[in-house]
Amino acid sequence: MAGQEGPGQGGAWEDFDPVWSPDGRRLLFVRGRVVEGALQARTIMSVPADGRGPVRAEHTETTAAQVMTPAVSPGGRLAYLRVTAAPAASCTLVVDGAAVPVEGDVAPVPPRWVSHDELLLTVSGQFRVVRPGVGEGAQAGPRTPADSLPHPSAAPAPTPPAVTIPFTAKLPVDRPRYDVKRFDFGGEGVRPVRALHLPALSPDARRVAFAALDALWIADVAGGRAPRRVVRSAPGRYVLAPSWSPDGRALVYADDRDGLLAVRRHDLASGEEEVLADGGRVFPVLSPDGGRLACLDLSGNLVVRDLAAGTDKVLAAPLGAGGLPGRPSWSPDGRFLALCDRNRLNQRFREGYNLIRVVEAATGAARLHAIAPHASVSDRYDSGPVWSPDGRSMAVISESALWLLPVRADGTPDGEPRRLTDEAADHPSWSADGRRILYLSAGRLRLLETAGGSARTVPVALDYRRPTPADTVVHAGRLWDGTGTTVREDVDLVVRGGRIAAVEPHRARRAAKNTVDASRRTVIPGLWDAHTHPWLSTYGGRQPASFLAYGITTTVSLGGFAYEQARLREAVNAGAMAGPRLLTSGELLDGGRVAYSMGRAHRTREGLRRSLTRAAALDWDFVKTYVRAPGWVMEEAARFAHERLGVRAGSHLCSPGVQLGQDLTTHLQATQRLEFGHATTATGRAYQDLAEIYTATDFRLVATLFTSTPLLGADPALAKDPRVTELMPPWDVAVVQQTAAKAPTEEQLATLRREVDVSRRVLSGGGLVALGTDAPLVPVGLSLHMGLRALHRYGGLSPAQALSTATVLAARAYGAERDLGTLEAGKLADATVIDGDPFSDFDSLVRTTSVLRGGVAYEQRELVGAYERAGGAAPRVGGRPGDWLEVGRQLRRDSCCDMEHLLDQLGH
Secondary structure, eight states: OTTOOSTTOSSSEEEEEEEEOTTSSEEEEEEEEEETTEEEEEEEEEEETTSOSOOEEEEEOOSSSEEEEEEEOTTOOEEEEEEEOTTSOEEEEEETTEEEOOSSOBOSSOOEEOSSSOEEEEETTEEEEEOOOOOTTOOSSOOOTTSSOOOTTSOOOOOOOEEEEOOOOOOOOOOOOOOOOOOOOSOOSEEEOOOOEEEEEOTTSSEEEEEETTEEEEEETTOSSOOEEEEEOOTTOOEEEEEEOTTSSEEEEEEOTTSSOEEEEEETTTOOEEEEEOSSEEEEEEOTTSSEEEEEETTOOEEEEETTTTEEEEEEOOSSOSSOOOOOEEOTTSSEEEEEEEEEOOSSSOOEEEEEEEEETTTOOEEEEOSSTTOOOSOSSSOOOEEOTTSSEEEEEETTEEEEEEBOTTSOBOSOOEEOOSSOOEEEEEOTTSSEEEEEETTEEEEEETTTOOEEEEOOOOEEEOOOOOOEEEEEEEEOOSSSSOOEEEEEEEEETTEEEEEEEOOTTOOOSEEEEEEEEEEEEOEEEEEEOOOHHHHTTHHHHHHHHTTEEEEEESSOOHHHHHHHHHHHHTTSSOOOEEEOOOSEEOOSSBSSTTEEOOSSHHHHHHHHHHHHHHTOSEEEBOTTOOHHHHHHHHHHIIIIIOOEEEESOSTTTTTTTOOEESSSSOOOOOGGGOOSOTTSOOOHHHHHHHHSSSOEEEEEOGGGGGGGGGOGGGGGSHIIIIISOHHHHHHHHHHHTSOOOHHHHHHHHHHHHHHHHHHHTTOOEEEEOOBTSSOTTHHHHHHHHHHHHTTOOOHHHHHHTTTHHHHHHTTOTTTSSSOOTTSBOOEEEESSOTTTOGGGGGOEEEEEETTEEEEHHHHHHTTTTOOTTOOOTTSOTTOTHHHHHHHHTTSTTOHHHHHHHTTO
């Protein structure tokens, strides 16, 4: 508090875990100091309970560990837990300043004094009462916590006597019953385009530009004519974020045809194009006079280029990690830029509010503004702010509705925001006269008159057909169909119309238009990555192409931008983009504070319901809630997923997820905010209560084995694979090469064994485990193979058991087993061809040469060849040549799988 005296009052600090002193006169708590952006919590402090008087240091931990959960006995003895992170993870009880040896796995659960000298702990999944001895130099009987603590270097006391408290209980679980959707995976016929991505209204309000089917289009606002395609990408590339030049004669957009996303200007009359900025730039917008270009680089920096001089200026770095800030918007006078950024509130938790950040174009000076107290902009993508042409307001999306925020000329809020829509809204843009705002609402383009508030639908007649796959025969030297453990030899996989017609003994000259000679190879069902995030605004077309190159034919998005995912699914289905089959979700449905740019913030039921109307319109395949979503969000989202969509719902939380009707957890253990929701202890172990939820119910586990990443160091040749050196973007090349340069340590392997042991126990108990990666938070494609190796080599699973987690079990986890997961007649022809035999040499699984996705063949060499010498090594603006790791840092920092932290562990 202001004016208090005492140690540690200067500088940045955070206080937590308060507890009363025995006499109620003081509060003890842990104080953490912020050191180089990280919280170092090693001191227990106290303060008078009325807040009047100095802060006092009671004890400081001298080891390189974090202190948590202090507890004071009736006699004044101080206990706390001391924890260290993986791979040398530990949780130690400390009493009177000395470590207390406790036999078993101490859980990071607050210790409780139950008498003058007895502590209640949670140890190895059980309640245990221990009686720690009085340490050397400590006096018996009552004392204040600051008195007579033994020196930290004192010899540890002998193991204290302990009593285990028997405990059994029944957890009532009412599991949901619902009809699972029939996925639209195959079949012929015309389908309307649902995803009009990042639409932009022309200055004269007569046309709208948007992305769909991996192309840029222009449609007339009046309707009546089919949209006109103006830019078309190659199947391995990606185009996004069109905006209009101030005179309406050109589009400015980003694409990755040269390897990394670059900004281009397309003249609409001549079709001529000009590169305005390259080396990784997205979300471009021209200044009102057309002389400057604002955009984001791939590290999230706001960059302004003087087009005449050809010079760049980094105006502002992002405030936090977890994705890029939102698309920038110019003030009408060109003096300011506004964008959405996040203010992380503390170092204990990564969340904060999505705020309006106004940056002065000349100096880079910036200010933050909330649209309302404790309110967030919906997400950090294209939810605004968008400055009005008269400079007097900003359009912004909050609670998934469109609002107008009055502002002064410098962007400072000048009144209360006014809600313009009760329906869902996304991606707003203005006409030049300020009389109209275009936005998306549940898949429809809507044009709103700002004066009267009336809105009408803008018709866009755009559809597509799925390509008809040629009849194909795959001659497999070895074939595992995913239904058991048998590997058949010399068989034909017969494909008709994209589905499997038969799996039969090989017959020469079988009739088919295409033949795949895999007679010296192994064919298995197409691999699944059961936990991914589409991140094409950074990766471009490399991300979906990399999945295919590593043999992955189906990916499940567990969080991303709703329209981007729907657009990607349609582009892949239409054959316009090379990528795996995609099961989509929307954004991470969260509470009022968010972490990732793709987190969707909600404080109200109305806001959540608006978000979920988008789920129905865009046909989500999964609904995910995130770590600050309260129970009512989890429950309502799960009910909507089941009753309206017929799809699974899940989150990080095993409990209360299983009680609230969710279907699975998206990790074994990951970031969350409930003390009772942790699935594992500090050392990564799990016990009967956790395993039984997965084995005694239909609740499912999606395992993301981040601890398998160090296995790259056990096979450093993987870092030289062309799929790494040519197809991955330069920031992932750098992290893979650094990780592969050092063999995994025994501590890392021990941590890995503990994690895979949980999956093994769930599987052996009859539960369902699907393997995912969380890519691109870990390297795309390659990380799935590291996880499979971990399950086989360190989890003791047979090749067939390990492969099942990425084939048949993954399909069952998401309700797609009617069509996918095995190579059986009637199912879609998704298959992976391997140059080797993973049933005798499991490591050969990574040598995938080609895949079939719905009968359409993709060759690894062609996917990689499309990016050879793509010119991806240009230096970042404001960075050193080749210093691409910052892009990965911006994406992964503060995440549950921070690769930068891993490299520190490896000694880099």
